[in-house]
Amino acid sequence: MSLTTPSVRFFRITLLRSAIGLPKRTAGVLAALGLHKRLRTVYHPVTQDVAGQIFAVKELVDVQEVDQKLSDGQMRELRRPGPGFWVEKRVGQQAQEEVERT
């Protein structure tokens, strides 16, 4: 009997609580993870080292195992909002159609 599960290889770590007022060690762990601001998200491979770092700041972060890693540029593109509109009719187009008809 073979059990095939999808291989999750990355931790997606988001800082939800600030480390202001906490000991320097905690802030140091966050800096080592790359979390310098609230609501920043970083991706780290699933290893014992990273797991230990997360455990040190587990009350401050939101963690999930995911299959793939997104770069900052990719996350920026995901954050980009859609326009919310599309151009149905253009004035120049209408004039062009009229010219073509005549």
Add this chain to the structure above:
Amino acid sequence: MLTRNLKRALLDSQWPVPPTFLLPWAASLTTVSHTTEASNIPPPLINAAQHVPTTDRSSMSQATVGSPSAAAPATSPPPKPFKVSPPALSPTVRDLLPVLAAQGPHFITAHLYDRPYLLTQGDTLRLPFHMKGVEPGDILRLNCASNLGSRDYTLKPSAPPPKLRSPTTRTVNTVDPTISSSGTLGTTSMSMPEAGTEISPTSQSSTPTIMAPHFIPHIAKGKVAYLDERLYVCRAVVMGVESEPLRVKEKTKRRNRKVKRVKSKQRHTVLRIKEVRVRGVEEIEGGFEE
């Protein structure tokens, strides 16, 4: 626009959409490899609509089949009319949508670049930005709306509010037994996609579309759920571009005589809302030409 509707039709037929659609994915990456869940997505989940009648106001939550937002402005060749595939309407919406349509005038909370604007027919809207690529006289279709209502009724999307924390539970779908290719019996288990993994068609620009592989809390922050754009029509015409009065910002430090002056004169596009209309149930279900 042909591309956008084609994508929408494909998505409706092949891929279901989870109840929450938080994230309008806009950009592109063709080399993004999807998780194994992509091929095992369950059939579309249509939430039971909840109708809560109150004394003055009744709001109906509508089960949207997750039509995602965002369509980029069309390219210069005029789009040919394309038949749009109809959405699935819940019974409550089917009953109350005609009532909403009959009670004019209507308001709409349209979102342009995720910013909400409360609009009705005849409104003049000065946007806080300069809209590129449009000229005075161009007609825009606004297709991201979070609310659509009249005096006593409001149509809202049924998606729950976005959360900053990722879901703690994970559903694993186990198929036992599975006959593998070699003929032996085995077990296959696949985890279900999390809420918020939206597969959406996005801009119709030349760049291909990105699909968010998983829920990302900090991107979900500030996002709202949108109505199915096939339920309404909202048109606006570009009136022109206005400029603000010249602003001069003086920048200097204490005990320093040098004063740097920076001038700003921002431009704003002005739109006029021509039409805010709720489509009829027959029109929605029968399909209409775009």
